[in-house]
Amino acid sequence: MPLSTWATDYVHLVLATGRHDPNFVDAYYGPPAWKATAETGEPKSLTALRAEAERLLAGVQAAQAGPDQAVRRDYLQGQLGAVAAHLARLAGQVLFFDDEAEALYQMRPPVTPEADFEAALTRLDQLLEGTGTVQARYQRVRERVIVPTERVDAVFQAAIHEARERTRQHATLPASDHFRVEYVRDKAWSGYNWYQGGGSSVIQVNLDLPITIDRALDLAAHEGYPGHHVYNALLEQRFAQAPPVGRGWVEFTVYPLFSPQSLIAEGTANFGIEVAFPGAERLTFEREVLFPLAGLDPQDAVFWARVQAELKLLAFADNEAARGYLDGQLDRIQAETFLMRYSLRTAAQAAQRLRFIETYRSYVINYNLGEQRVRDWVNRQGGTADQPTRRWAIFLELISSPRLPRALGF
Ligand SMILES: [Zn+2]
Numbered sequence: 001m002p003l004s005t006w007a008t009d010y011v012h013l014v015l016a017t018g019r020h021d022p023n024f025v026d027a028y029y030g031p032p033a034w035k036a037t038a039e040t041g042e043p044k045s046l047t048a049l050r051a052e053a054e055r056l057l058a059g060v061q062a063a064q065a066g067p068d069q070a071v072r073r074d075y076l077q078g079q080l081g082a083v084a085a086h087l088a089r090l091a092g093q094v095l096f097f098d099d100e101a102e103a104l105y106q107m108r109p110p111v112t113p114e115a116d117f118e119a120a121l122t123r124l125d126q127l128l129e130g131t132g133t134v135q136a137r138y139q140r141v142r143e144r145v146i147v148p149t150e151r152v153d154a155v156f157q158a159a160i161h162e163a164r165e166r167t168r169q170h171a172t173l174p175a176s177d178h179f180r181v182e183y184v185r186d187k188a189w190s191g192y193n194w195y196q197g198g199g200s201s202v203i204q205v206n207l208d209l210p211i212t213i214d215r216a217l218d219l220a221a222h223e224g225y226p227g228h229h230v231y232n233a234l235l236e237q238r239f240a241q242a243p244p245v246g247r248g249w250v251e252f253t254v255y256p257l258f259s260p261q262s263l264i265a266e267g268t269a270n271f272g273i274e275v276a277f278p279g280a281e282r283l284t285f286e287r288e289v290l291f292p293l294a295g296l297d298p299q300d301a302v303f304w305a306r307v308q309a310e311l312k313l314l315a316f317a318d319n320e321a322a323r324g325y326l327d328g329q330l331d332r333i334q335a336e337t338f339l340m341r342y343s344l345r346t347a348a349q350a351a352q353r354l355r356f357i358e359t360y361r362s363y364v365i366n367y368n369l370g371e372q373r374v375r376d377w378v379n380r381q382g383g384t385a386d387q388p389t390r391r392w393a394i395f396l397e398l399i400s401s402p403r404l405p406r407a408l409g410f
Contacts, residue, residue: 003072006059007251010076012038013052013083014256019043020090023257023359027232029197029240030253046091053084071402076251078106078404082259097323101362105263106405107373109323109365112316117342120313124344127306138307138344145213145304147294152211155294156181159220160203162285166276167225170392174199174237179229183207188356191219193228195255197236201229209352213290213301214308221276226399227269234400252402260404262363267370268399271378275395278388315368317342322357322364373410374398 011030015038018025028035044052060076085103089095095103102108121134128137147155160181167173176199187206194202203223205211211219221227232255237245240252255261277285287301321338324330330338332354339350357364383394398408 001059001063003060003063003065003069003076004248004250006056006063007072007076007249009052009056009059010080010083010251011254013049013056013080014254015039016044016049016052017083017087017090017256020046020049021086024086025254026257027195027197027255028253029195029236030250046087050084050087050091053080053087056080057084071407072249072251074407075402075404078260078406079251079256083256086256086258097326097362100326101365104258104260104362105366106260107263107365107369107410109319109362109369111323112313112320114320114342117314117317120310121342124307124310127310135340135344135346139346141300141304141307142212144300145296146210147213147216147296149207151294152205152207152216153181153183155213155216155290156205156211156220158289158293159217160224162289163217163221163225163276167230170389171226171230171234171396173230174233176200177233179203179224181205188352188359190215191223193223193232195229195232197253199233199236201232203229213286213294213296214304216290216294217277217282217286218273221273222269226272226276226395228265230272231265231268231399234396235402238400239402249402258363260406263366263370263405263410264374264398264403264408265370266366267372267374268395270367270371271374272395272399274385275388275391278385278391311344314343318353318357318364319368321354322362325354325357326361373405377408377410 012034014025015028015035019038020043057077057080060073060080063073065073082104085100089100098108124138125134128134128141130137130140178199179201180203182202182204184204184206185208187204187208190206190209192204194204196202201224205219223229235252239247239249242248274282283301283305286305287298291298291301317339320342321330321335324338325332325335335354336347336350339345339353340347343353345353378391378394378398381394383391385391
């Protein structure tokens with residue numbers, strides 16, 4: 001059987017798996033009847049779905065495929081392997097953090113030594129003046145750059161507008177390019193892009209978590225331009241759409257969240273921020289446009305940017321806390337204490353992050369490690385920071401490619 005037959009069955013399998021895990025199907029814009037079928041009647045048993053995943057893996061392996069289909073086969077194998085691993089997890093199999101990350105995202109997360117975090121804390125200790133712990137001093141500075149709730153929408157819309165304009169100078173977006181912003185509460189995440197198909201997204205922003213000025217631009221670029229919205233739109237255009245525009249590869253009409261695609265998606269969404277706002281351009285835009293719109297003091301912009309630069313490494317503390325907690329080496333209190341110390345979170349923020357870790361588990365590596373690996377890869381292709389136009393070109397090539405972390409040499 002040709003790959004296209006197996007690809008169709010893969011879509012059905014992902015949709016059927018979604019009955020067992022509401023977080024699993026991140027996007028679907030294939031035939032509505034397929035979704036309706038998956039959601040009708042009794043859910044298929046995990047045993048049956050696991051057998052189906054194995055059948056599809058064997059089928060894809062044996063399918064006839066010309067040289068131009070090698071990348072398609074590799075994509076289907078990688079995604080199906082993750083679906084099989086996720087189904088095993090839903091059936092009760094517990095993997096160690098590193099094994100789970102490899103099974104789902106094709107990446108074994110390296111351990112960041114505690115000494116590296118301590119060194120970053122020492123630098124922040126010198127940077128942040130005043131009395132109290134580093135965490136308390138950081139939180140006081142952070143308070144100064146929280147966007148008042150009534151100004152969040154204006155700030156966010158301005159950030160999206162700028163990120164979109166910058167992206168459009170380099171990327172050919174679909175004519176139907178469109179998104180809608182919604183404000184929500186009571187979620188485990190701070191922002192989410194729900195891709196609807198047809199070049200359209202709904203971006204949700206969680207108002208329960210105070211939005212600092214840098215998060216406004218992070219969210220606009222990460223969820224929107226050139227992040228998740230653009231990633232999904234380009235994949236749809238290039239692969240899912242029928243020829244001659246696309247290739248009619250139906251597997252791209254569904255996006256299973258716990259799959260190797262997510263390392264590329266989150267990594268490029270994070271790295272895309274500095275692609276769109278290279279060097280000092282981000283600081284300039286924040287200071288001159290976003291700070292005044294938010295009613296914040298633009299004189300805080302330079303200092304806040306310096307603090308943010310130091311926090312890059314501390315983002316990896318999430319992986320260590322997650323590994324320790326999920327593998328049973330840290331109990332809840334110890335994991336929260338670790339997050340408070342090394343990611344400078346308050347007790348409430350640490351508890352919130354641990355809830356995210358409980359829900360999404362090894363998914364946390366996709367943000368920090370994904371970003372690092374994407375940056376390294378783009379640099380290796382010559383898209384270095386001093387070559388912004390080439391950086392854009394390589395970045396866009398990556399976000400419109402079906403290649404997964406292993407095939408990319410991540
Ligand atoms: Zn994301």
